[in-house]
Amino acid sequence: MTSNKIKGNPVQKVISYLLAILLLLLVLIPFITALVSSFKTADDFYGNSYTLWPSDWRIENYLDAWNFAAFGTFLKNSIVCAVVVTICSTIISSFAAFGFARLHFFGRDVIFYIFIMTQGIPFVVLFIPTYLLMNNLGLVNTLAGLILPLISFPMGTFLMRQTMLSIPIDYEYAAMIDGCNRFQMFFKVFLPMVNNTVMALAIFTFMGSWNNYIWPLVIISDQKLYTLPIGLTLYTVQSSMGRRPEWSVIMAAALLSVLPIMIVYCFASRRFMEGIALGGLKA
Numbered sequence: 001m002t003s004n005k006i007k008g009n010p011v012q013k014v015i016s017y018l019l020a021i022l023l024l025l026l027v028l029i030p031f032i033t034a035l036v037s038s039f040k041t042a043d044d045f046y047g048n049s050y051t052l053w054p055s056d057w058r059i060e061n062y063l064d065a066w067n068f069a070a071f072g073t074f075l076k077n078s079i080v081c082a083v084v085v086t087i088c089s090t091i092i093s094s095f096a097a098f099g100f101a102r103l104h105f106f107g108r109d110v111i112f113y114i115f116i117m118t119q120g121i122p123f124v125v126l127f128i129p130t131y132l133l134m135n136n137l138g139l140v141n142t143l144a145g146l147i148l149p150l151i152s153f154p155m156g157t158f159l160m161r162q163t164m165l166s167i168p169i170d171y172e173y174a175a176m177i178d179g180c181n182r183f184q185m186f187f188k189v190f191l192p193m194v195n196n197t198v199m200a201l202a203i204f205t206f207m208g209s210w211n212n213y214i215w216p217l218v219i220i221s222d223q224k225l226y227t228l229p230i231g232l233t234l235y236t237v238q239s240s241m242g243r244r245p246e247w248s249v250i251m252a253a254a255l256l257s258v259l260p261i262m263i264v265y266c267f268a269s270r271r272f273m274e275g276i277a278l279g280g281l282k283a
Helices: 002-007 010-037 042-046 060-067 071-102 108-120 123-136 143-150 154-165 169-177 182-193 195-210 214-219 228-240 247-278
Strands: none
Touching: 010 247, 042 247, 060 071, 060 247, 071 108, 071 143, 071 154, 071 182, 071 195, 071 228, 071 247, 108 154, 123 143, 123 214, 143 214, 154 195, 169 182, 182 195, 195 247, 214 228, 228 247
16 A cells, blocks of 8 residues: 555656756767768857757768768678677576586686676776787787687676576476487577577677777777777877867767667667566575
8 A cells, every 4th residue: 555655656756757867868968969960061069059959950061970980891890890709698698508507517616706807807907918818819909819719798698597497497497308408408499489588688798898998909000900989099099180079970870880789789678678687586
């Protein structure tokens, strides 16, 4: 009764809605500002008074952003890296999670907790040893050297393991009675039942790889291999040459770079939320 009264309290509802609107504005205002600014002219930025609304809507800024500094090449490199990292990381995390959740072997839980603890080590600490390893393998300044250290995602394994632990053991017994081996059990029983979590993991991994800046900056020096986060820095090169940066073009390039992530999330948002919810069902 008390719980229902609290949930139905109009004052709390109004406060909740106001807080939600405030948080939404805090997120949307920078994005809307960047969107509007991407259509501005140079005079709007460097005039005597700042104007939020463009005096003249300049769509050509997006064409300039695409043609400047090989944007298409940066986009292709980002797509290749993000797709390969997402596929490899999702497969590895799924197999590892199945082993930690459903296979019984000596030291399983200890190995799992040590594996998860590595997530707490900042990647910056691992830069030098990882770079030396890639150098010894001859993978410095290659897309393979950029991709390889990113395909292991401990939190992805944790998320998948939690979901697989929530599946009743009766399904496992039924699969064994039907003559399924471990691989068949994984592909035919468990993987279809955790497809929402797989989708959530894939989106997490894709976004992390797409937005990765530090590691590509360390491992890549050839401009033809730049990904979008690194390539976008070239748009500010005018300031180092004594020229005024074209902020409208920079804004347009930044918005073009986040467009693929927005498209992916819009099409998979429902499964993403369901997968996150399922990932915390059982400890």
